[in-house]
Amino acid sequence: MADTLLEIKNLKINYETDDGIVEAVNDVSLRLEVGKTLGLVGETGAGKTTLARSLMRLIPSPPGKIKSGEVLYGGKDILKLNEHEIRQIRGKDISMIFQDPMTSLNPVLTVGEQIEEVIQSHNPQMKKEELHESAGDMLEMVGIPRDRAGEFPHQFSGGMKQRVIIAIALACNPKLLIADEPTTALDVTIQAQVLDMINELKNKLHTSMLLITHDLGVVAQNCDRVAIIYAGEIVEEGDLHQVFKKTAHPYTIGLLGSIPSLSEEVERLNPVNGMMPDPTNLPKGCKFSPRCQYATERCKTEQPEIRDIGNGHLVRCFMKEKGNE
Amino acid sequence: MSLAAQKRSLWAETWRRFRKNKLAVVGMCIIIALFVIAITTIVIDLVTDKAFYNDHVIKQNLRLRLQGPSKDHIFGLDEFGRDIFLRMLWAVRYSLFMGVFAILFSVIIGSIFGAIAGYYGKVTDNVIMRFMDILLAIPSMLLATAIVAALGTSLVNVLIAIAISYVPTFARTVRASVLTVKDQEYIEAAKALGASDFRIIFKYILPNSMAPLIVQATLGVAGAILSIAGLSFLGLGIQPPTPEWGSMLSSARSYIRDGWHLTVIPGLGIMITILALNVMGDGLRDALDPRLKN
């Protein structure tokens, strides 16, 4: 087993609004290994982004509130750091690529300034020319000519903007890169390019990555391990082989069933039936039970625990309890 | 659901959201109370053939001039010994009705111009909107003052002056909402069915402008009342001895040393009215378009 870079323990995050309390992240534990990529897969609203943002303590508060749990990084709990300490980590140790490149760059600053900003905040001793120089280097690294540093975001295309954002995220050579659906907002043809580039740079810089996506194809190509999240809870976690070939949770089975295959003749796809439950009014027992074709009375009243079914393959389902096997 | 039922539920929904905003509801109650006062005083004038008005609102009583608030006269007496409380009540109608009428007038004119400009586009739009730009290029208070200066100070002229200075605001509002709905499919459908331009504008397009128009109009009445009071204060609006808040303040200026109540009370009247209209307008905006709320 590789060294642990970051460990999330029993994290619980709520959004407290007028309309009720939303349990966005519920008792999540995850471990990120040095140099490896962990995929986090789930539907919109499953709590992926909230989880990712909490690692940098970027949850809007109010209404967001971290109720309990720990995020251990380098022996320290990120959730307990003060404002100054957390700023040392943001951008330097942990970086984030946000979902929508169109809105993630400040429209009134040049892209060069935006890259320089992160370098400068972690290298305050650097002179102006040096900052220019390294911002230019970063642009070139993501395949943008350095003389475009003086241009504004609106002069770049979506894919180019995402490259700029990647340059910002990698500028201080972070140990962990959180990529929150980095390609969802891009054209299909650009998606592969951007992902390839992220992967290549990540390997070159020995960065670990948390890749958030709802696309299992992306996971299969880029990740070492994968965690499936449903309604704020991890329902299945394992390496690629375990999750894709020895799929154990009915939700994961459903997700895989909704991907069309080119190699096999398939009559019809088998999507997951139904909708995500109302987050202010989650079902008792297993959160997935209303949509689960295998659900029993027990599933509807009792919450299953997540358990290891062998070699680090974790599943939250009563069907996989020892007695049922 | 039928269209009528849908419409009803839209207004019901708006009302439900509006009701939640306590401040806005208080504002609305104040405005309703002011309307009641205005109508009551008019009825009293009609019934007593202005006898009450002449005896208590206009008639001077110099022996008691500038007396402060007391049990008999809760707001005190003015420089001519008239009861300020009664004068305040009799003044409500001018501010309120003139403000409402001026804005009603500019809403109608502005909507017509805005709808025509937005609907026909091209040259028509350009001509109308450039004219509105020019009107907007003159500060509204200055425009109103110039009009009153030229036409002379009378109730009607003040009304015209205020109304004209607000026309461009409403023309712009209506034009903007016309432009957003103009190309939608149900308009296309109506056209395909052979509806006339007139019918399309009045039946399909203008109702869609209602929400922003109502909000703008509420805030507009507040602005109009301020302008009317301002003009009266400058001596260009309603002339004494007719009680009006602005002109009461104007005459109070000379007695500012002798009785603070002369200055404080009419201004409070204006401020409370404007405040009520503003919170009501803000509440309406949030209720009609929750997306705009922050």
Next chain:
Amino acid sequence: MWKYIVKRLLLMIPILLGVTFIVFFIMNLTPGDPAAIILGDQASAEALAAKRIELGLDKPLIVRYFTYIWDMLHGDLGLSYKNQLSVWDQVIDKFPNTAILAIAGILVALVIGIPVGIISAKKQYTVLDNTSMILSLVGVSMPNFWLGLLLSLLFALKLGWLPSQGMGTGFVALLRSLILPALTLGTGSAATVVRMTRSSMLEVIRQDYISTARAKGISEKQVTKRHMLKNAMIPIVTAVGLQFGQLLGGAMLTETVFSWPGLGRLMVDSINSKDIPMVMGATIFLAIMFSLVNLIVDLVYSFIDPRIRSQYSKAGFKSRRIKV
């Protein structure tokens, strides 16, 4: 960029012609014979006819309008009916006083409005925010001439700290006499600026690029200054510019309350003495100033927002004014 500025200036010409024409037209609706006003009731019919020709009243309105504009371009706005002095000279004499007052007023609005708006937005829904929202509502709802009366009642009459009438000569005296009028004129605008700043900050606070900025590890102060404020500034500049125009136009009331010797008071006095050329000259002058301020605001706007800057350097544009 220079091309853009020149283009904007050229586009001002039709607007200014329109503005001056409207004012000219309105002032010509005045009932009564100007010749009779100048010469008095006892003048003979011949004298009146001669005066009318001298004033050019026999010519059509449009001809008189262009004559007026032509003269105006040569620094001639006609003669006052009241004292037969040059309107131009009197306007130029009084305008600086109004400008001083309006600038002081806008400073009050900026100094109060922007910081309070920012704090209010950053601490949304706290007691601080609610208090400042209520106060700004009161501020926009208060007739400024009433506020002026209250301020002079308190600070001039009761406490005797500051003068309440006229404009002081000498720097200290001028400053002292400026305080109450500037507060009076600026409070309403300050309230508007608070509301505007708050809502445009709230708009920006929710943007994704603020998260990007925070994720860089820069201080919250930097996030506010470089990222929020720089973006929020764009609508704020517009609001402030429009307020400045409104202050120029609305200075009449404040000038009347404080007997401030400005253009607004000159106008009010001239209206009362039916001195039409004076009223017209002052109105046209103020309207032109208002348009110029708006132009400057638009130019500043395009300097702050690179999107607008490049949009205009590429394609033509349409007039794009925002009315509060």
